[in-house]
Amino acid sequence: MFHSHSVRDYMATKLITVTPEMEILRAASILTENKISGAPVVDQNGKLVGMITERDYLRVVLDAGYYQNYGGQVKNFMSKDVTTVTPDESIMTMAKRFMDSTYRRYPVLENDQLVGQISRRDVMRVLEQLW
Numbered sequence: 001m002f003h004s005h006s007v008r009d010y011m012a013t014k015l016i017t018v019t020p021e022m023e024i025l026r027a028a029s030i031l032t033e034n035k036i037s038g039a040p041v042v043d044q045n046g047k048l049v050g051m052i053t054e055r056d057y058l059r060v061v062l063d064a065g066y067y068q069n070y071g072g073q074v075k076n077f078m079s080k081d082v083t084t085v086t087p088d089e090s091i092m093t094m095a096k097r098f099m100d101s102t103y104r105r106y107p108v109l110e111n112d113q114l115v116g117q118i119s120r121r122d123v124m125r126v127l128e129q130l131w
Contacts, residue, residue: 008087011116020075050078
């Protein structure tokens with residue numbers, strides 16, 4: 001039943017993204033305003049270069065508290081080694097990936113282009129719709 005459903009069927013395609021040069025506090029504000037816990041970081045050509053998450057913002061807080069280093073650019077705090085998935089992967093594969101990792105979301109790349117993002121909640125939505 002779940003094997004026939006792919007990431008493409010459930011991924012978010014209208015993504016909020018930030019740029020590596022953006023001020024980290026502005027990026028944090030964007031995520032807060034949009035009630036999301038992370039976002040892809042894309043360069044001026046739209047190429048995925050990293051991810052920024054709530055966990056990365058905690059590093060900003062610690063830097064400010066310990067070192068009086070208040071802010072900086074997203075590129076100084078983002079995760080650069082990003083695990084991605086393809087739109088053709090099955091929802092079953094994604095459920096297993098989420099079970100085996102701490103990730104809450106994966107960027108979806110097709111032909112090296114960011115085409116979406118799949119989250120734990122998206123996978124849960126599949127279960128809800130099918131049952």
